Amino acid sequence: METLAVMKTAQETIMARIREALRLPAAKPHLKSAxxxxxxxxxxxxxxxxGGETPDVRLTVLTENLTKLKTQLIRVVDMSQAAAALxxxxRAKQWKRLAYHAHTDTQAIIKSVSCETWQADAEFDKQKLESCDAGLTTCEAIVAQTGSIIVSSSTNGGRSLSILPHAHVVIARVDQVMGDLADAFVFIQQRNSDHMPSMISFITGPSRTGDIERILVLGAHGPKELVLILVG
Amino acid sequence: MSTPRSQFLSDAQVATDNVAQRGFLRQALGGYYVSRDVQKARYRDWEQARDAAAMAKWNAVNRLDRTLTTFATKFERNGGKIHWARDSAEAREIISKICRDAGAKAIIKSKCMTTEEIHLNDALEAEGYGVVESDLGEFIQQLRKEPPFHFVFPCMHLKREAISELFTKHLGTAATDSPEELTMIARRHLRQLYVDADVGISGANFLIAETGQISITENEGNARLTCALPRVHIALAGIEKVVERLDDLAVLLPMLATAGAGQPMTCYNTLYAGPRQPGEPDGPSEFHIVLLDNKRTSLLADPEQRDALHCIRCGACLNVCPIFKNIGGFAYGTTYQGPIGSVLTPHLRGLQQWNHLSGASSLCGACTEACPVRIDLHHHLLHNRRNAVLAHVSLFDRLFHDVFGWVIGRPKLFALGGKAFRATLPLLKKLPLPYLSTWLKSRELPEAPKKSFREEWKRSQS
Structure with missing residues (x-):
């Protein structure tokens, strides 16, 4: 018996313990509703x-949430205005180098910027990305309910572009704004069906910490500034 | 030799005597109460939202055999590697081996209490790796060579002056009294370390059975960097972290943020499905997850307290606990502090040695009320007390109750005993009796009445 137990893999032991433990049922939690x-x-x-039922209400909820989260929102009507805003x-932030990923929307708005631009795609040098002042990405969706911007590693420039540079600029369109998180999860599952990107991040405001005396400080490790340029 | 109990009693005494520290803790938590209430008010029904969150965890934990198997299968299909660890030693060995095989030198870590539970850093440092905690609070605690004070706010006991001195000593930076500047010092110090690290170690807040993803919640972006830049990513998670469905997070993520830190959503909630996929520009080439039992299955086997495994480690129960606010986090001597720690630790480390924590409570129920997943925390403290007594009755208790039971069954003897007790009460107050003298340290015994109730009754009836 003892030797058999030793020969069992950790997985088998743990699964056997779990099955044994679950033989006794637990009561459901005391809920407010039955x-x-x-x-x-x-x-x-x-x-x-x-999060709001109609697109107009969603935009209002989103705007309020972004303000509270200290995400800067820039509303523009078309891509040329978006380029001007970028x-x-x-200029205002005196950025010297802006990193971006290949996408029609990012490429459309970086053409006219006055600083150096750098496309961080495929095996890019992470040391060079570290030296960039800002990263420009598209996004998968925006959640009005929480003010979250969803980026994925497969379509929005990988894992580092939206987190390593000191500022993060997102270019998005108003029809990407969704009501709530439940809507966003439905969207993520439909869009990726059985093959998820290796990373999907819900970004809710610029990086922050309250670790010192519970006082809010922006830009702990990730971007100190988060800017959403919303087209339409 | 000190036992966990005697250590607790003496540490709690010292902490309670430190009035300034207690005031500082209350002040630091003051902002949390305000923002938590503001955020709770945005919920259309917070209490019912708690129902949904509780059921999401109940469903997963009570079907753990299926949910965990599904998670493991889906996770490996995405290209990650699953490791199973029965206990701390096995988990440490698995992680060391991954680091050895990867030829690692530098390791960066994001906040993970489970790594504290298994004392991972000591093991990795003993093997010669440089291990750096990247969460600001954890980074500070690592420099101080202290465990976290609170499992969500690791250095909430420290004033800015102490942190400034610490940075001057270890990083050679100029003194400052600005929390912002102190944060920027850590930011500048750590940036290059993310780039240089070979291995990134994180925890996981949720394991999603449906999709095989893990979800990591954080505010600073240090976990995002830890999981993006090194070529190997290792996540350590307790087996109870599973949820059945991806959309369970639609309720769990906002509730974790609101209950734990008074936020609408934590800044970064990130789902990881596997290592870098074809077509993605960056990300680790290896992704390992270590699933840890370490006595969690013993707690699972106790249906009465199984819901303690629902815990999403938000820390809300600590923030409202009158005991935590007075004795602070260190006195517990545990990985998980506060009410949830007092419930879990006897299961993880032994009921008899850690049962004293079941008494570290006023049984006010503030913890149970604060818990976003409705864990019946204060009743579990009572359950642990009962179980400890059922398993082991002290000689004193047994003798006392046997004698008392024998006397109370004999009315004349009982009356005589009562009379003797009333007569000797002033003397008893002065004797160093077990329990009574401790209890009397801060309390006054009332004067004994001249007559017993039965004597009074007899008189009034005649």
Whole structure:
């Protein structure tokens, strides 16, 4: 018996312990309501903060949330205005080098910027990215309910571009704004079906910490500034 | 020799005597209470949202055999490698071996309490690796060679002056009293370390069975960098971290942020599915996850307290606990402090040695009320007390109750005993009796009445 137990792999031992442990059922938690209907995500929807039913309301909710989160929102009507806004940012913040990834929207707006631009695609030098003042990316979607910007490693410039440079600029279109997180998860699963990108990040405001005396400081390790240029 | 109990009693005494520190803790938590309430008010029904969060974890934990197997299968399909660890030693060995095989030199870590639980840093440093904690609070605690004071706010006990002195001593930076400047010192110091590290070690807040992804929640961006720049990524997670569905996070992520830090959402909530995929410009080429049991299955085997495995480590129960606010985090002597730590530790490290933590409570229930996943925390403290007594009754307790039981069954003897007790009470107050003298340190015994209740009753009826 003893030798058999030793020969079992850790996985087998742990799974056997789990099956043995679960033979006794546990009571359900003491809930406010008798039970919840459907999945936790569906059930909780009317109880969580509201993301807005219509596109107009969503934009209002999003704008309020971005302000509170200290994400800078720039509303523009078209890509040429977006390009002008980006150039103005570069000048105002005195950025010397802007990194971006290949995409029609990023390429459309970097053409006219006055600082150096660098395309960080495929086996780029991470040391060079570290020296960039800002990273420009597209995004997968935006969540009004929480003010979150969703980026993925497969379509929005990989893992580092949105986190290593000191500022992060996102170019997006208004039709990418969704109501709530539940909507965003449906979207992520439909878009990626069975093959998820290696990273999907929900970015909610610039990097922050409260580790020193619980006082809020922006730019702990990630970008100190987060700017959303919203077209349309 | 000191036992966990005697150590706790003496450390708690010292901490409680430090009135300035207690005031500072309350002040630091003051902002949290305000922002938490502001955020809670944005929920259309916070209490019902707690129901959904509790059920998301209940579903996963009570089907752990299936959810964990599904997670492991899906995770490996995405190109990652799963490792199973029965205990701390096995987990440390697995992680050391991955580092050896990768030919690692420098290791960067993002915040992970499970690595504290298994004392990973000591093991890796003993093998000669440079290990750097990148979360600001953890970085400070590492420089101080101290464990985290609070498992979400690791250095909340420190004033800015102490941090400034620490940085001057270890990093040679000029003194400053600005939290912003102190944060920037750490930022500048750590940036190059992310770039140079070979291995990044993180924890995981959720393991998603449906998709085989892990989810990491953080504010600073240090976990994002830890999982982006080194060529190997290792995540360590307890087996109880599973959730069934990806969209369970639609309720769990905002509730974790609101309950834990008074935020609408934590700054970065990131899903990792595997190593760098074809067509992606960067990311690690290896992704390992180590699934740790370390007595979690013993807790799972106790259906009464199984819900303690629902814990999402938000820290809300610490922030509202009158005991934590007075004795602070170090006195517990545990990896997980506060009410959840007092519930978990007897299961993880032994009920008899750690049962004293079940008494580190006023049983006010503030923890249970604060818990976003509805863990019945203060009742579990009572369950642990009961279980400890059932398993082991001290000679004193047994003798006392046996004698008391025998006397109370004999009314005349009981009356006589009562009379003797009333007569000798002033003397008893002065004797160093077990329990009574401790209890009387801060309390006054009332004067004994002249007559017993039964004597009074008899008189009033006649």
């Amino acid at each position: 039970s919840i209907a459907g999945t936790p995500a569906k059930a909780s929807r009317p109880w969580l903060p509201d 150039d103005e940012l570069c």
